[in-house]
Amino acid sequence: MNIIEININGNAIKADAGQTILEVCRQNDIEILTMCHMDGISDVGACRLCLVQIEGSNKLMPACTTKVMPNMAITTTNERIKKYQKITTELLHAERNHTCAVCVANGHCELQDMTAKLEITHIRYPHLFPDCDMDTSHPWYIMDHNRCIMCTRCVRVCKEVEGAHNWDVMGRGHEVRIISDYHTPWGESETCTSCGKCLHACPVGAIWPKAISQGQLVKNPGMINDLVEKRKMNL
Amino acid sequence: MNRQELNNFIEKEKEKLAEKGSKAQIRVCCGAGCLSSGAEELMNSLKEEIKAGNIDAEIIPTGCMGPCNQGPLVKFDPGNTIYQKLETGDVAPLLNSHLLEKTPVTEKLLFADSRENPSLNADEDPYFKKQLRIALKDCGHLDPEKIEDYLLLNGYQALDKALFAMAPEDVISEIKQSRLRGRGGAGYPTGLKWESVYRYVNDQKYVICNGDEGDPGAFMDRSLLEGNPHRILEGMALAAYAIGASKGFAYIRGEYPLAIKRFETAIKQARKLGLLGKNILGSEFHFDVEVRIGAGAFVCGEETALIASIEGKKGNPRPRPPYPAEAGLWGKPTLINNVETYAAIAPIINNGGEWYSEIGTAKSAGTKVFALAGKINNAGLIEVPMGTTLREVVYDIGGGIQGGGKFKAAQTGGPSGGCIPEEHLDVKMDYESLVNLGSIMGSGGLIVMDESSDMVDVARYFMEFCMDESCGKCVPCRVGTKMMHDLLQKICQDNATRIDLERLEELAEYVKETSLCGLGSSAPNPLLSTLRHFREEYENRVRETSPKHNVVD
């Protein structure tokens, strides 16, 4: 272990040289908002909610993928960062067809929690209303692209933890969609093991079991990390 | 082949050339522009006529000569006389008059339709006089499919010099001294980049040539790759020697089949002469190059996306650091430079870094190739010293606005750049000055617009481009560009309110600051720069917002 000293929000903090800013902040109870990050799987730095300001750099850096360096001075929150977090969250709402009132994840949704935390009362941008499908071909689960926020946590869980690589992202730009196999209906996928990890990884109500209805979806995202840790122990 | 054998080979070629004596050389421009205006048929009929008339002349197909708008072009050497807009019917009288009767055909000379006294020697025409061709020097002169032509023009001499007279550190310091900066757009000092890759110790390093010229309105890289592929190859080999790499990749756009073909030919020829492969010229240096074909994604011009694409993946950029210099292709230290940057390497090694650093301005040394297009008379490929003013480029070289219209703006840097309005026509074009005006140098596309251009629509056009080309990974770029495009569309359709304009400005700043890669963070540039210089066009098109409460409180 190579212990270095860094400065977060004016406080001197000791950290391990290989750690990311996010890990150090979480260890020291400094709040960083995240959406595409999930413990146990790799980071992609895509949601841009964890952006922090680093002294000497005019660019904002994602806390989840940036490693700490000796004497780094980090600001985790200020007006600029808060403003951008708000816009990001608003854009996520406007991008697809989110309707909390009829959503299975209502009350257990990370996007909803984020919106409340940032005190967003309304979305200032026009909703895009894209034409999204709902895949109900799987015997147990449903994939509703209307609610997907493209965090790709399901993709990474399926690839890295389950090892099935059933999910991936097709297309590009605002037309990206999560696909299973060769864009085959989920139920006909040759790779899906029906393990249900993607369901727990999904921060919103995009993947859910068929047997539930509005507000009933309760997830256990922590189980992914537990699983990864247990495997490391090789029990 | 080792060094000695190659020298013998060159000597033999020189003898062959001397035997030809003063035989007339007819160079036919086979750049993409001229090809599409009929250069191939023209060349065929030239061949036939020469055969039929038993004329002692040699026909050489070349890369782009520059003034694409005037094509097809044919150059007669010795004499450096360029004829323009030729049709097959012109061939016989032209050969007869120019070669046999020794009287030039004035009405077909280059720029005969726009200048009173078109020059017989093309270099005396203002179009070429104002230029300084270093990267483009032999482009449009040699046959790009013949390595002999390149060797006769001092080709691969820089590589020879580096391998046998310079240590890798010397090459790097020469590049540093030249003050050359990345020509792909960002303008990062090339020497520093090389040095940082050099410093990472690894048994495998890579050199990549970024030929994924995706900017709409740019065709410099294409012309260089098509016109003088060996120069690029030599630049890559020099870079590989300097940083200690043994493998190179040239990533070329799939839309440029001719460039791919010529580059592949060049690689084969170089391998044959021992200029690529194991123990190059008998030295300890091994290096080989492979071509990778891009598949139509603008974002692959971003270095981390390009690396992903070479690895056979989707071109999704990843956060930096780590920079490719540390962990690039397959996690190994990787050097990525643009085509035009590599084109400048050999002349720098041959003539010394100091020579190059004296050209241009204090902060931007050397020359820059621009692809001049839009509503301009002499559209084409030009190369000027850094610091040449926009006015000189547009009026002296470009020949002014087409149809005698009024200059409104010049767009540089493509979808990552901005517009320069008329009041800044005297801006000295270098990296910093353009950034100060809210534009960028970019890779060198320069589109001239006249009064008829609608600047809001121009901003919308570029936003649409970025929206389509966004990889969709990070939120600001994926949703932000779409949202900005929709808002711009709304303004173009005269449906927008003042609130929309405010939202647009806020989004522009947000996308610029928070996007993952350069595509996103530069996507708002055309919007911001048109807002800055042509704000009234936006203001005139938005309505006031809804009436508020009728009692003033």
Add this chain to the structure above:
Amino acid sequence: MMNAAFLKMINVIVEEFSHSYLVPSFLTLFMKSSVAGDWVTQHAKDPRVKLVAAKMKKENYRPDALIEILHTAQNAFGHLPLPILHFIGKGLKLPGSRVYSTVTFYHFFSLKSKGEHTCLVCTGTACYVKGAQAILNELEDKLGLKIGEVTKDNKLGVQAARCIGACGLAPAVVLDDEVHGKVLPADVLAMIHEKTNAHEQAGTE
């Protein structure tokens, strides 16, 4: 190996429960049939399939050669039919979703036929400034084709490119592989008619 009786039993259970989410997972796995296999065995003698197979072998079945192999396949077939993607995915041992996502990411690759003849309109900046939109409008008005669409008889497909690098010739279109510069909307239509008429005379309509 499964015997016939066992398979029959599974079929009965599957039929019973197929509308219910109670179908046990091991049964749903049996329900999934392999889509890839048959097509390739049926077309094993197709020279195009052979070409793709040879290319995969030449690239040593390296997964990072995926894009190169896709290029080969697209050149051979004109587009990328789904069974070929399955074939490539199996050959390189890549997950299907990875292959499909790569194909759809790059605009150069197409899952649908692009038409016997293609009219590619450059919409780069220079062409845009000089009227590429007018050409596209004309194609839509007269032929009813938008970007990416193909006529019902698969004769002609219209595409747009983001700069073909012939800015000096703006506006430019590429008909089949020939670049035509400084064209007017009417010219493009005339050239298209010339191309497609050749076929009509051959007696298809």
Add this chain to the structure above:
Amino acid sequence: MNKKKIATVWLGGCSGCHMSLLDIDERILDVAALADIVKSPVVDGKEMPEVDVAIVEGAITSDEHYEEILHIRKQAKILIALGDCAIHNNVTGLRNFFKLQEVFDTSYKESPSNDADGVMPDDPLLLKLNEKVIPLSEVVDVDFFINGCPPDADYIFYVIFEYLNERIPQPGGHKKIQYG
């Protein structure tokens, strides 16, 4: 102090928000002490007078709604968007990613019904629906947003009461914002 005036309006919504409004129960007396409710769908159908506070439920689904919200904005000093439909379309907007005609066909023609053969209602009094539903803030400036589907009665009371006492309510200050 003069008594203030309140209006409540029901646009494209299910009236659930008004039900929630009624759930403030006896606290309506506290409101009544400070203000008169001069217009409300639960009271009568008068023209929109000039008011201090207008509370609007529902999204804008037709030109009629569009004109109405413009008028309300003119007449009201404070405009409150009540409930998720008024704020971001919510259930009312679920038809936005279909074509309007498809929605009509599905509801009136293709669904099983007890009238003869799928009659499209065409009474002139009915709203002529727009292609897309839009929230209030797309058209007018909104002063306060009360989220929820339906919103919480305590929250509604808090916001109204603060405005009647000429204080500005805090969105997060009273209660965590709820959605759906």
